[in-house]
Amino acid sequence: MKYKLVKISKFSGNEASVYTLLIENEQGKFEESLFDIFINENKTLYLSEIKNIFSRLKTIGNDTGARESFFKTNEGVPGDGVCALYDSPSKKLRLYCIRYGKELIVLGGGGPKNVKALQDDKKLKKENYFLRWLSKKITECIRNNDILFSNDFMDFEGDLIIKDDYEN
């Protein structure tokens, strides 16, 4: 399976770029994004939280940049940049992201967190561990010069298709 990094224009602005991942379907086309799947899975029960996250992402892109303090950090392994975005700490919904400084974030999936440790919830664990894997793959691609940062660090450039299969 292949994955393609794409930039979500509606959230991206002068302060930060917001990316997500398109997943290759059986016909070999890149159509649905991880972020769209996240919205579809949660819009019935958590619409107000999704709207809040939308507004936060728009402000991050256009006004504040992806400040570390806006995210729950250290949600992955040390140094992989995996973090979570939420409405407020008391709310349940978590959206996992990979943060590359204040300039760029990659949105993944997520879900409601009703447990203390994410590993206690199958769905959250799956989403979180996929982003850990993705972060590792992006780092490998950067090391091999397949993916580069633009001069202002606001964009990825190069071959933005991740070709490896994710092994759960």
Add this chain to the structure above:
Amino acid sequence: MKTKAEEYNSSLIDEIFESISPKEEKRIKSKMLLAAKIEDAMKAKGWNKTKLLEATGQKNPSVATKWFSGTHNFTFDTLFDIQEALEINLLNIEETTEEVVIKYNFVVQSVPTIYQENNPSRVKAQSHSQINSFNTSMKIAEA
């Protein structure tokens, strides 16, 4: 070759965006800008979270993380304490009068007396032109 990222949007993203009220969007943005302003002012003072908490009389170390998260609902007292500690304006409640100062420059040419005596007609014409140009400047400044 450097290939740029493809721009992506979806009807689902548009649909959610359209359902967000401008007031709610502004509320969330304001919360985040307030958090950013406090954090920036703290850093500009060379303080860390511990120092800020000391200066505002807070005891719980996790409070600062909440303040900077951009999700916190501040009380008036907390904002007042932060404002006083960081010497910044967060509440903006005092009426202020704004003093507007308009400055303009004009050049006054002085003509040596000896030149005036030798060229009385030219001096008269030149003075007339200077007065006109001065009046024009005054009108612009007054407008």
